[in-house]
Amino acid sequence: MFDFDRWAEIGHTLSQHKMRTALTAFGVSWGIFMLVVLLGMGKGLEHGIMDIFKDSVVNSVWIHGGKTSVSYKGLTPGREVKLSIDDLDLLGKVPGVDLIAPTKLLNKGYNMQYGRNTGSFQIYGINAKNAGIQKLTLMQGRQINELDDREFRKVAVVGSRVIEILMGKQRNPIGEIIQVAGIPFTVVGVYNKALEEQTPNRFYIPYGTLQQVFDPSPSLNMVSLTISAGYTWMGIKSEIIRLLSRRHGFDEKDAAALESFDINVEVKKLQSLMTGVQLFMIIVGVGTLLAGCVGVSNTMLVTVKERTREFGIRKAIGATPSSILVMVLQETLVITLAAGYLGLIAGVGIIDLIRHSGAKSDYFRDPQVDVSVALSALGILCLAGLIAGYLPARQAVRILPIEALRHE
Amino acid sequence: MIRVRNLSKAYQTGAVKVPVLKGIDLSVKVGEFVSIMGPSGSGKSTLLNILGILDRYDAGEYLLNDTLIKPLSETQAAQFRSRLIGFVFQSFNLLPFKSAIDNVAMPLYYQKVPRKQREAKARKLLETMGLASRIHHLPTELSGGQRQRVAIARALVNDPPLILADEPTGNLDSATSEEVMALFSEINREGKTLVVITHDEEIAERTQRVIRLQDGHIKNPGMKH
Numbered sequence A: 001m002f003d004f005d006r007w008a009e010i011g012h013t014l015s016q017h018k019m020r021t022a023l024t025a026f027g028v029s030w031g032i033f034m035l036v037v038l039l040g041m042g043k044g045l046e047h048g049i050m051d052i053f054k055d056s057v058v059n060s061v062w063i064h065g066g067k068t069s070v071s072y073k074g075l076t077p078g079r080e081v082k083l084s085i086d087d088l089d090l091l092g093k094v095p096g097v098d099l100i101a102p103t104k105l106l107n108k109g110y111n112m113q114y115g116r117n118t119g120s121f122q123i124y125g126i127n128a129k130n131a132g133i134q135k136l137t138l139m140q141g142r143q144i145n146e147l148d149d150r151e152f153r154k155v156a157v158v159g160s161r162v163i164e165i166l167m168g169k170q171r172n173p174i175g176e177i178i179q180v181a182g183i184p185f186t187v188v189g190v191y192n193k194a195l196e197e198q199t200p201n202r203f204y205i206p207y208g209t210l211q212q213v214f215d216p217s218p219s220l221n222m223v224s225l226t227i228s229a230g231y232t233w234m235g236i237k238s239e240i241i242r243l244l245s246r247r248h249g250f251d252e253k254d255a256a257a258l259e260s261f262d263i264n265v266e267v268k269k270l271q272s273l274m275t276g277v278q279l280f281m282i283i284v285g286v287g288t289l290l291a292g293c294v295g296v297s298n299t300m301l302v303t304v305k306e307r308t309r310e311f312g313i314r315k316a317i318g319a320t321p322s323s324i325l326v327m328v329l330q331e332t333l334v335i336t337l338a339a340g341y342l343g344l345i346a347g348v349g350i351i352d353l354i355r356h357s358g359a360k361s362d363y364f365r366d367p368q369v370d371v372s373v374a375l376s377a378l379g380i381l382c383l384a385g386l387i388a389g390y391l392p393a394r395q396a397v398r399i400l401p402i403e404a405l406r407h408e
Numbered sequence B: 001m002i003r004v005r006n007l008s009k010a011y012q013t014g015a016v017k018v019p020v021l022k023g024i025d026l027s028v029k030v031g032e033f034v035s036i037m038g039p040s041g042s043g044k045s046t047l048l049n050i051l052g053i054l055d056r057y058d059a060g061e062y063l064l065n066d067t068l069i070k071p072l073s074e075t076q077a078a079q080f081r082s083r084l085i086g087f088v089f090q091s092f093n094l095l096p097f098k099s100a101i102d103n104v105a106m107p108l109y110y111q112k113v114p115r116k117q118r119e120a121k122a123r124k125l126l127e128t129m130g131l132a133s134r135i136h137h138l139p140t141e142l143s144g145g146q147r148q149r150v151a152i153a154r155a156l157v158n159d160p161p162l163i164l165a166d167e168p169t170g171n172l173d174s175a176t177s178e179e180v181m182a183l184f185s186e187i188n189r190e191g192k193t194l195v196v197i198t199h200d201e202e203i204a205e206r207t208q209r210v211i212r213l214q215d216g217h218i219k220n221p222g223m224k225h
Helices: A006-015 A018-052 A087-092 A126-133 A147-152 A162-166 A207-213 A233-248 A263-306 A306-314 A321-356 A371-399 A403-405 B044-051 B074-084 B100-110 B115-127 B144-156 B174-189 B201-205
Strands: A060-065 A097-105 A112-115 A117-120 A122-126 A137-141 A155-159 A177-180 A184-195 A202-206 A220-226 A259-263 B002-013 B014-030 B031-038 B059-064 B085-088 B160-168 B193-197 B209-214
Touching: A006 A018, A006 A321, A006 B014, A006 B059, A006 B100, A018 A263, A018 A321, A018 A371, A060 B031, A087 A097, A087 A220, A097 A207, A112 A184, A112 A220, A117 A162, A122 A207, A126 A147, A137 A403, A155 A321, A162 A184, A202 A207, A233 B014, A259 A263, A263 A306, A263 A321, A263 A371, A263 B209, A306 A321, A306 A371, A306 A403, A306 B074, A321 A371, A321 B074, B002 B044, B014 B044, B031 B044, B031 B201, B044 B059, B044 B160, B044 B193, B059 B160, B074 B100, B085 B144, B100 B115, B100 B144, B115 B144, B144 B160, B144 B174, B160 B174, B174 B193
Parallel strands: A122 A202, A155 A184, B031 B193, B031 B209, B085 B160, B160 B193
Antiparallel strands: A060 A220, A060 A259, A097 A122, A097 A220, A112 A117, A112 A177, A137 A184, A155 A202, A177 A184, B002 B014, B002 B059
């Protein structure tokens, strides 16, 4: 197979027809380049979307109280349903509920002070179980734990933005004390990412502490829970609504009385969006590839036609038809592979550049090239070039040399 | 070397079959230097192309070196052309993108002669033809006479016993034609069989025998002048 002379002859022919070679090569390079960039960006989109849910537990459900919309047992519609801390015990017994945790937001603003800096941030009461449901991605320190809650410790897990404003960036915030309305809270953890928040600027304290220090009422803003393996939210939802409707006095069928947000459903929605995007990518990719195939085929067709006379000369001086065929095919192969490789390198380079530049947004991060896909694309281009070169070349070498020589 | 019996050939032009060669009998011995003359359309080029296995014939017989050349596969034909025949064209038919030396070495490439030997042989031939300073030039950088000498060198490079030339001086001025014919005479003296088409009586006179073709027939079978 490896015949140095033959490759030298091909190299020479290609280098002597720079325009023709360059045009074919450009078609192939561009096709592969576009394909690689397209697929790479597609992966970036996929990573971006999947990243949104990275920090949440996929089987978690959040329940908020709503407003009743129908009358119930003589009660008028429009009443607010307030979830309470006691609901946790009730719902915790429902089969299928795994972890269950409270979230309470203080609706009054409190002044926070550290040294000479002050600010006002929302204060949330949570307990140790929240860590297993709505993950806060910690930069430093730890989550709120059970002892914090039970002993009403004045500790806080705060957003990185809060630290930035109150302390600046130079200091290790863990163990520092922030005064909240004159009450000292020790920072035990700093988070920098949470699903429901753009900027991490919340102030999380143990629920027990919040109840003792700021607001003794049992009302909650949200109950979050995770579903045990083998159960679904759809399966246990009616039981949970039934229990809550009895306790809080609203119609089971009143859809407005409770709001629930099932992360799993949201993930599935985005996953189906991703499937759509991927399908689109495949269509565009196949289209690009097809355009590349047509380009290579066309060039090969024209090239072979142009070279009929050359083939006639070669035959007149002793070239066998098969030697000419092999020459044409090898030329195609060399151009397609070399150009495709260049396109591949360029595409991978661009994608790498984008990745290392750290470009990301809510829906885009870490673009990545699937090299095996790019290589199969290159293979398909080669095949297209070979077929497109082979058919007319076979025709060209079949005709009598004297006719080929008359060809202009 | 060459024996042709009752050879005929017609070209299909649309629906009409135009006979070009109408029963040619011809033989050329080893070492002969023969010219073919005739007006245009007399079929002399067609005859030479058939002798060079560049074209096919319809009926009759053509024996080259006692081998019957009748519908051969293109691969077999290529092998015959490679071993036995050197062809010189009126329009040179050099590959325009190859230098003189590469053009000359091409037939050896198809005989799978190693590169070094190919180049040495081609270089030597070009030097004997006075083209030593032109070996790396492209055909477009050469004069007509130089191009034809490159083409002749190419025809000679694989040392075939038979050289066929179709109006080799047709595109050259008289001084250059003279040089080319001198070259042919020398090749003939070295023992090669030559068949040359020409329409120039002076050129024809320098050959050992003239075959006159008219309207697809040989007018003077086997005669000198």
